[in-house]
Amino acid sequence: MEQESLKNRTSFALRLVHYGSVVCLLLCLVFLFVSFAFMNERINTLENELMELKTSHSLTQEMRTTKPPSRQKRQVDSTTMLQLNTKIVSLESRINELFRELTAKTMLRGRDGRDGTPGPAGPAGKDGRDGRQGPKGPRGYMGLKGETGEKGIPGPEGPQGPQGQRGLQGPRLAGVSYNLWGRTNCSGDATVVYTGKDIAGFMASGFYTHTGGGSNFLCLPNNPVFEETIPGFQNTAAIYGTEYQPNGFKGFKNDIHNHNAPCSVCHVKSRGSQIMIPATNKCPSGWTKEYSGYLMTEYFNHAHENEFVCIDKDAEAIPGSHGDTNGALLYNVQATCTTLPCKPYIDGYELTCVVCSK
Numbered sequence: 001m002e003q004e005s006l007k008n009r010t011s012f013a014l015r016l017v018h019y020g021s022v023v024c025l026l027l028c029l030v031f032l033f034v035s036f037a038f039m040n041e042r043i044n045t046l047e048n049e050l051m052e053l054k055t056s057h058s059l060t061q062e063m064r065t066t067k068p069p070s071r072q073k074r075q076v077d078s079t080t081m082l083q084l085n086t087k088i089v090s091l092e093s094r095i096n097e098l099f100r101e102l103t104a105k106t107m108l109r110g111r112d113g114r115d116g117t118p119g120p121a122g123p124a125g126k127d128g129r130d131g132r133q134g135p136k137g138p139r140g141y142m143g144l145k146g147e148t149g150e151k152g153i154p155g156p157e158g159p160q161g162p163q164g165q166r167g168l169q170g171p172r173l174a175g176v177s178y179n180l181w182g183r184t185n186c187s188g189d190a191t192v193v194y195t196g197k198d199i200a201g202f203m204a205s206g207f208y209t210h211t212g213g214g215s216n217f218l219c220l221p222n223n224p225v226f227e228e229t230i231p232g233f234q235n236t237a238a239i240y241g242t243e244y245q246p247n248g249f250k251g252f253k254n255d256i257h258n259h260n261a262p263c264s265v266c267h268v269k270s271r272g273s274q275i276m277i278p279a280t281n282k283c284p285s286g287w288t289k290e291y292s293g294y295l296m297t298e299y300f301n302h303a304h305e306n307e308f309v310c311i312d313k314d315a316e317a318i319p320g321s322h323g324d325t326n327g328a329l330l331y332n333v334q335a336t337c338t339t340l341p342c343k344p345y346i347d348g349y350e351l352t353c354v355v356c357s358k
Contacts, residue, residue: 039098046095053084053091175269176357179219180291182256182315186266187291193265194221202318203242203261205328208302213237216307217328219263240327244315249332249350251294252315258324259317266290271357276310279335279345283356292354295333308333310353 177193181203186192202220206213218239244256268274271288281292293313298306311330337347 039101042098043095046091050088050091053088174272175267176271176274177265177267178274178290178355178357179217179309180264180266180312180355181217181219181309182261182293182312183264183291184262184316186264188268188288189270190266190268190290193267203263203328204239205242205306206304207238207240207327208298208304208329210238211303213304214239215305217242217309219265241321241325242328242330243321243324243326244311244317245299245329245331247331249294251332251350252311252313254314254316256315256317258322260321260325260327261311261330262316262318268357274355274357276353276355278308278310278333278353279351281352281354283354287356287358290355290357292352295351295353296330297333299329299331302329304328310355 180186202222203217204220205217206215214237220239241260243258243260246252246257248257268290274290275287277283278295283289291310291312293311293315295308296311297308298304306328309330332350335345335347335349335351337345
């Protein structure tokens with residue numbers, strides 16, 4: 001549609017140019033015709049004047065031939081002849097000038113010829129100078145987000161800024177909980193979550209001769225809650241109380257041999273993490289000691305494997321549990337110099353332990 005409209009406008013413009021050229025040509029012809037008539041009239045006038053001069057000149061010649069003039073009259077006739085000659089020369093100059101003007105005006109300019117064939121391309125010119133910077137254009141549309149570039153090299157550390165305002169107080173720590181093996185109460189600022197006092201089997205695990213079952217110790221509560229059950233033992237998995245086996249070791253405060261071990265679950269609100277560190281009874285700087293004792297686990301030659309736990313040095317026994325009922329067993333852990341370095345470790349020495357929080 002746009003091409004057709006452009007074509008129509010171009011055709012209309014060409015017609016206007018053509019008609020304008022014809023009108024200009026007609027006006028030029030009319031002007032030339034009027035100029036020619038005016039010049040022709042002037043030429044006729046000049047010719048008449050010239051004829052009169054010639055007639056006067058002829059009469060003068062006749063008078064010279066018929067009667068010799070007097071000296072005074074000859075002088076007058078000579079002056080008159082000179083004036084006539086001057087006028088004749090002036091008239092001839094004017095006639096020639098009029099002819100030249102008429103000839104110049106009667107010569108019409110012809111139409112321009114057709115364009116010739118393009119010549120060969122000339123050599124490339126030298127680079128021009130850079131133009132002036134144009135005005136800032138309108139802001140374009142935002143483009144698509146490019147790919148993330150490679151991470152740059154970190155710059156130098158800047159100067160320390162001013163101290164900011166103190167922020168709002170954040171939420172308090174949720175606290176930390178830990179198992180206290182061998183005790184029924186927590187120490188320090190820790191509170192008891194639940195305890196297993198007066199009921200045997202609170203510290204529990206798998207039977208020492210079993211090859212399956214769990215390999216960790218659990219602290220069972222004193223108020224179990226049952227849901228769906230099947231009467232009788234179905235020979236599936238089982239859990240048993242845990243019995244001390246210090247075998248004459250005098251490191252504990254109480255006589256706990258062949259007694260079942262109690263336990264407690266403790267919670268500390270003011271600290272957020274806890275760790276058990278073996279082979280020491282001291283906490284690192286900045287940590288709080290919850291309790292310390294001795295490292296114990298299952299006997300090395302028993303079928304059932306179990307984890308290493310830290311038994312409080314003030315370990316208690318569940319009352320009435322002295323019966324050598326076995327179940328899960330706890331033995332002191334001794335260092336061996338076969339694989340551990342003999343210094344600082346000493347072969348056969350019972351290892352200590354500590355539970356720390358922060």
